[in-house]
Amino acid sequence: MTTMTTRPGLAARLTALTKVVELGPGRLDRKLLNEANALLQRAGERLKLSSEHTVVALAGGTGSGKSSLFNAISGLELSPTGVRRPTTARTHACVWGLEGAAPLLDWLQIQWRHRFSRASALDKGDSQLHGLILLDLPDHDSIRALTDxxxxxxxxLADLVVWVLDPQKYADASTHRRYVTExxxxxxxxxFALNQADRLTTEELAELVIDLNDLLRxxxxxxxxxxxxxxxxxRGIESLKSVIATAVARRRAxxxxxxxxxxxxxxxLAEAMPLGEAxxxxxxxxxxxxxxxxxxxxxxxxxxxxxxxxENVYAERSSQWVGWPYPRWIEKFRSDPLKTLRLEDVGDEIRGITTGSVTAQSAEVAxxxxxxxxxxxxxxxxxWRTAVLQAARSHAGQLPQALTEDLTEVAPQLDRVPGWWRLLKVWQYFLVAAFLAGAAWLAVGLIIPDQLPEGWEVLGDSATLPWVGLMMASVLGLGALSGIASRNFVELGASRERERLEREMRRRVAAVxxxxxxxxxxxxxxxxxxxxxxLRDLSG
Structure with a gap:
């Protein structure tokens, strides 16, 4: 047995169809996928079987003379003929050259008792038909579902189909609807064999042939x-045998x-999935x-x-550490309009935004x-639009929670106090102490200069008092300047911290x-x- 040799294009197209079938579930109609699977299976099995044999099936309705034509071509009375419905209940096969044909006949599921060898049954065979497996099929319009x-x-499954039509039912709707249109x-x-031509005159036959050709087109x-x-x-048997012989000789059917x-x-497939859309x-x-x-x-x-x-919380908290104390103390004695409105402290509200968990809004994520x-x-x-959307939403239920959990890990720890804040606070309170000491010096020097004990007379020396005043003014100025400078550094640090935080959060969002x-x-x-x-490879 010789396996079938395909032209390069067919093998590539079958490979492409295999890929289409592999990727098609959920995208293509199930019926179309099943047909594609069936074709792949049929092609794979047929190409493995004998390429020396050509399967030709005679198909037709009851009364078309199909079995008689089968016997005429084979030259033997192999298939029963008659008028009962259906005449042919089981498929009969006549083989020209039986060697290597058995696996192919098994694949066709032809029963052994219905297989006939033309060479063994008739000594002189038609050499041009060597390699032909001629099948007489059950009537396709049978009232028996099994044979149908x-x-x-x-x-x-047949490599070539000969449709046997009779003059009265050549335009039969069941044949054309179920088979010819496909x-x-x-x-x-x-x-197409227009059989029983002996019942027609030459003119009638010519007219029917023209009409049948037009109908088929x-x-x-x-x-x-x-x-x-x-x-x-x-009449026409040799012509039909010649057509069949040509197909058998070419081994291409x-x-x-x-x-x-x-x-x-x-x-x-192209109708279901137009290539232009891709x-x-x-x-x-x-x-x-x-x-x-x-x-x-x-x-x-x-x-x-x-x-x-x-950034706001960073700045608000820094005022408790790096701001000049005097203005902060003065603010405590001023009335707070927010308290009269019974609103929460803005600083506490801002602080609560970032100390809590970050929460992703499900609707906005979707x-x-x-x-x-x-x-x-x-x-x-x-x-495919639906498939892409479903893929995008495949983790829709977990995405908001994943974003929330991942970003909560990088939420800023606002209770952390930078070391330079502590040092600046010590420095500012040192200046406060220096100012208070100068104030005490002035008070003593101006109020009780004559009552100072021995050794403390310098406090009451009127020549030193202007210098003490100058020192106090310098301390106030230095404190105010350090407060302004520290606020600028705080704002710069807050801006950098915000950029770092947003950059890290953005990186994590991108990763998720x-x-x-x-x-x-x-x-x-x-x-x-x-x-x-x-699909493009399939179309060649």
């Missing part, structure tokens, strides 16, 4: 091959049948969209608000993810979105790209 199903199955592109592996058979035959007179089946399936579809998430998603998720989490709150999927799937087939949104979407985009690449 067997006819359908073998019509699909034969578009199968011209090379389909023959309207139904998509571009180049129909119509052969008038008669098993009674023998099996390949042509698979190519035609593949072409028909390719057209149906031309502008991206294969990955570009950097601009990644940044856009990160920005949207940062807004959903409230990263700018957290940064601003952190909107950001949806916007990314919409932008990427623009122009895609609705099935890449894992839970971008990666699933890119897997779906890659699947989309591979699917349409396979």
């Amino acid at each position: 199903t067997e006819a359908d199955r073998l019509i699909g 034969l578009a592109g199968h011209d090379a592996v389909t023959v 309207r139904e998509g058979v571009e180049h129909p091959s119509v052969v008038p035959t008669s098993s009674v007179t023998g 099996a390949i042509q049948k698979l190519e035609a089946d593949l072409h028909r399936l390719e057209q149906r 031309m502008t579809a991206p294969s990955s998430v570009d950097e601009a969209r990644r940044l856009g998603l990160t920005d949207a998720l940062c807004d959903a989490v409230g990263v700018p608000a957290v940064g601003e709150a952190m 909107n950001a993810v949806h916007a990314l999927a919409d932008g990427l799937s623009m122009g895609m087939h609705p099935v 979105s890449a894992t839970m949104v971008v990666e699933p979407v890119e897997r779906e985009l890659a699947r989309h790209q591979a699917f349409y690449t396979a």
Whole structure:
């Protein structure tokens, strides 16, 4: 037995169809996928079997003379003929050259008692038909479901189908609706035998042949091959045998049948998934969209608000450490309008924003993810648009919580006090002490200069008092300047801390979105790209 040799294009297209079937579940109609799977299985099995044999099936309705034509071609009375319905209950096979045909007949499921060898039954065979396996199928319009199903199955498996039509029912709706309309592109592996030509005059036969050709062309058979035959007179039998012999000699019918089946399936796939819709579809998430998603998720989490709150709290807390004490003490004696309105302290409110957990807003997160999927799937087939959206939302339930937990880890610890704040506070209180000491000196020197004990007369010396006053003014000025300078440093530090915090939070948001949104979407985009690449390869 010799396995079938395919032309390079068929093997590549079958490989492409395998990829389509692999990527198609959930994207293609299940019936179409099943047909593609069946074709792949049929092609794989047929190509492994004998390439020296060509399977030709005679198909037709009851009363078309199919079995009589089968006997006429084989030259033997192998298939029963008659008028009861159905005449042929089981498929009969006549083989020209039995060697190597057994596995193929087993695949066709032809029973042993219905297999006949032309060479053994008749000493002088038709050499041009060597390698032919001729099948007489059950009537396709049988009232018995079993034989009807067997006819359908073998019509699909045969390398070449000869449709036997009778003059009265050649336009029979059941034949054309169930079979002929499915034969578009199968011209090379389909023959139409207008049988029982002996019942017609020459003019009537010519008219019917023209009418049948026109009918077949309207139904998509571009180049129909119509052969008038008669098993009674023998008219057209040799012509039909010649057509069959040509197909057998070329050893191409099996390949042509698979190519035609593949072409028909390719057209149906193209209708379901037009190639043009994939031309502008991206294969990955570009950097601009990644940044856009990160920005949207940062807004959903409230990263700018957290940064601003952190900066405000940083500044508000620093006033307790680095501000000039005198203004702060004076503020305590002023009335607070917020307290009269019974509102919470603003500092406590601001502090509470950042000391609590960061919370992602689920609705805003969902909107950001949806916007990314919409932008990427623009122009895609609705099935793929839905698939991209589902991929983007595959972790929708966990994404807000993941963002919340990850960003809470980097929330600022606002109870931390920088060392330079402590040093500055010591310095400022030293200046406060110096000012108070100078004030005490002035008080003593001005009020009780004559009552000072021995050794303390310098405190009452009027010549030193101006210098003490100057020292006090300098201390006040130095304290005020150090307070202003410290506030500037605090604001600069708060701004830097805010930038560091927002940068770290943004990095974490980008990492979470890449894992839970971008990666699933890119897997779906890659699947989309591979699917349409396979469709293009399938079309050749």
